[in-house]
Amino acid sequence: MLTDANATLLARLGFAARGLVYLLVGWFAIDAALYGGQAADNQGAIGSLAGAPLGALLLAIVAAGLFGYALWRLTEAVADPERMRGDMKGNIKRAAHLVSGIAHLVLAWTALRLAMRPGSGAGMSPGDETARDWTAWLLAQPLGALLVGAVALGLLVAAGQQWHRAWEGDFVHDLRGDAPAPDYVCTMGRIGYGARGVVFAIIGIFFIAAAWRAQASEAGGMADALASLKQQPGGPWLLAATGIGLALFGIYSMIEARFRRIHVDLPG
Template sequence: MTTRHGATLLARLGFAARGIVYCLVGWFAIDAALRGGKVGDNQGAIASLADEPFGEWILAAMAAGLAGYALWRLAEAITDPQAQGTTAKGAFKRAGHAISGIAHVILAWTAAKLAVHAREAGGRVGGEESTRDWTAWLLGQPLGRVLVALVAAGLIGAALQQAKKAWDGSFAREMSGGTPVPQHVCTIGRIGYGARGLVFALIALFFVSAAWAADADEAGGMAHALATLQSQTGGRWLLTATGLGFVAFGIYSFVEARWRRISVDLPA
């Protein structure tokens, strides 16, 4: 097996792992909406696998897949296989790939730690505390509020990108082969990207508030965004709809695991 082929397989495993994570987060959100209780986030979804039969092995496979996905995204950001980096749009996309890669490195590390200590883990732990910790660290640096504002700007850009994909279905062009993507698959993808865009926008607002107030407690991640939806008027239905959107995104991630066009610029 060549290095390129192995990297491609890891990236595909990463799409499948991402699909599992989003299906679990979506299910937790739906369960919280219909039966009450707390919502979870992607780290909490991964942690919930620790109590399952063969949890250590499942988590180890998740860690490998998420690491492969992270490496692929970081490679796209660094090597620019589609030669888009000379334009502002291309540079923005590469920055998005880098952010996605870093986020999935964290998820892979979480899964790896839980795989080693699965018997002591369990429950729906999440990343809200760590989000506030590193936000506090950023605020403690020179121009800390500016740094947090830049994080907010990046999240706004990510939210707009998700919303654009939901609106125009441009994600379908990322599939391999010349066969058009079936309409029902496009619909699933649109719903999923729309749900992600909404949650990313809320997270961006949290970071805007944190930068404005210079207060790390104002920051928040996915679980905080879902809890905010739950607390609104009609929040039960908002959270249910968002949870269904996350499940749709998870299903579309499984489709991508099989048919996504993946460029890996590595030596054979």
């Protein structure tokens, strides 16, 4: 049975695991910008742990954390432990938690499969190919282009949400304690949310192109979004700045794992 205490512990483990993944994604982006490496998405970042010392153990810990984060988000969406409002804004927020929970459940399974069978990651499709595969499936459905367009709209709304959080800085209210969070914590969060907004917006633009041209090949994921930054004027610096932002978001997530105020009041 999922108790309030268990849900809280799972959430904290999840924030730490998410932080590690974003820290790795940011590092790979910086390496791609400055040293000619290859940008990675969340799946690529997780896969990189397989070759690390004690890689299987690290992957198992990350899998447990990501599963915890996914379960917490799904709990937020279904059981509504934080008692969100039942209006449109609250329902949209719960829907976003549902999508986030499913996405992190997939990442948790990826990490667990690599931990149990280190060689099983060799043939896996990267996140970009997964995005194109799903886009192709959507386009094959009735009104497929509209469905892909709806995904694009959702991504752009998510990007705007990230930028709004970066601008307002209200996320620090989630950190517990009588004194306000130090300025550097708020700064890290602002930069991190801003960088995530950039990535979400670029992915949204990819999906707009896929819907407009009815071509799944136009879609892409996080790695494609980061790689596209390098192709712009001043691209290496844009990519490095975004990578730093994503890495800072990872560090902020780790701070959340320790200090986030989590309101858990499961029904029943």
